[in-house]
Amino acid sequence: MSQDGKSGPRPCLLCGSPNEPSVEHIIPQALWKRFGLDPDHDELARFRTDLCITHNQATSVLHQRTEMMDLIETGSPVTKKTLQHLGDWIVWITLLLSLARGRGVLGVEASRQLLLRRFDKLHAGTPKGVRVYAALVDDSVEPTESETTPFVLALKGDSRVLLDEKGAPIGFSVREGPINASESIRLGRVVLLVVGSTYSSGDDHEQRIDQAVARVGLQRIFPPEKALPKMEPTPIDMTDVSQLFTVIPDGADNSLMPEALRAFATWDDPGGIVH
Structure with missing residues (x-):
């Protein structure tokens, strides 16, 4: 089921590809777990979206900063x-x-x-301005x-x-x-x-x-x-x-x-x- 509650996967939010769909936790699961929260809880659905595997793996690098x-x-x-x-x-x-x-x-x-x-x-770096x-x-x-x-x-x-x-x-x-x-x-x-x-x-x-x-x-x-x-x-x-x-x-x-x-x-x- 996609993150909008409809049956079936949605295309990747970034590239639009319907292939290899996956759920992306925009706020990382590890952070929710630090707070004692279930990352898959319905109330946290607004912090999830649909990405292809390629973009899911690419964005997950953002969360690999322990300090x-x-x-x-x-x-x-x-x-x-x-x-x-x-x-x-x-x-x-x-x-x-x-x-x-x-x-x-x-x-x-x-x-x-x-x-x-x-x-x-x-292209790393924060957008100008x-x-x-x-x-x-x-x-x-x-x-x-x-x-x-x-x-x-x-x-x-x-x-x-x-x-x-x-x-x-x-x-x-x-x-x-x-x-x-x-x-x-x-x-x-x-x-x-x-x-x-x-x-x-x-x-x-x-x-x-x-x-x-x-x-x-x-x-x-x-x-x-x-x-x-x-x-x-x-x-x-x-x-x-x-x-x-x-x-x-x-x-x-x-x-x-x-x-x-x-x-x-x-x-x-x-x-x-x-x-």
């Missing part, structure tokens, strides 16, 4: 190596999860092409309630961002699209946030993204800082993390949008276009 798994389970060791592995791992995991559900920080086809490039052509943030979770302290205003981002690859002939943003469509501004997840002692590649809002754009994320308790681990970040257990509100960034401008802080989109923003445009 990184220790960090997720226990909160240590925090080293440049484990944070580097964690940042790389969660980006590819996010792309697989996004592709499986048809929505993510890079869109379906962009995610598929990057995954095929990574696992077929062995993607940023990853992390925090260790302290469950002994309840996070304080906050009313975080989301920041709207203009993501590269989002068809809602209208471009001129030089590729510069000039407008925005409010129609639905397959892009999320960010993806967040908690696993064990770690909270992770992946932010897609964005069009610049001006000077210090990336630094201001980092500052926005710091407000909800996370620190950047990719691109890596020169100094090892101090990862100490922190009370984290996952709602704040998951709602920090959006691609829908209504009710959001637009200071991280390109100036052209902020300056001419008229959200009540009857055609649904900002220009």
Whole structure:
């Protein structure tokens, strides 16, 4: 039975091949077992998908990092190596999860092409422009309630961002699209946030993204800082993390949008276009 509950195998999520079907545990079975969970439980079905044997074996290499798994389970060791592995791992995991559900920080086809490039052509390395943030979770302290205003981002690859002939943003469509501004997840002692590649809002754009994320308790681990970040257990509100960034401008802080989109923003445009 395929992972959507229908009888019979589905084609490989990456290449579309119907041959040699297999179940891929996007979050590795070994990690679920560390938490005392059954990897095949129905409640974890959203973390499984269908891959051919070739791609299943290729993606499984991502999970063969014992110290990184220790960090997720226990909160240590925090080293440049484990944070580097964690940042790389969660980006590819996010792309697989996004592709499986048809929505993510890079869109379906962009995610598929990057995954095929990574696992077929062995082009390692995190996709350009993607940023990853992390925090260790302290469950002994309840996070304080906050009313975080989301920041709207203009993501590269989002068809809602209208471009001129030089590729510069000039407008925005409010129609639905397959892009999320960010993806967040908690696993064990770690909270992770992946932010897609964005069009610049001006000077210090990336630094201001980092500052926005710091407000909800996370620190950047990719691109890596020169100094090892101090990862100490922190009370984290996952709602704040998951709602920090959006691609829908209504009710959001637009200071991280390109100036052209902020300056001419008229959200009540009857055609649904900002220009």
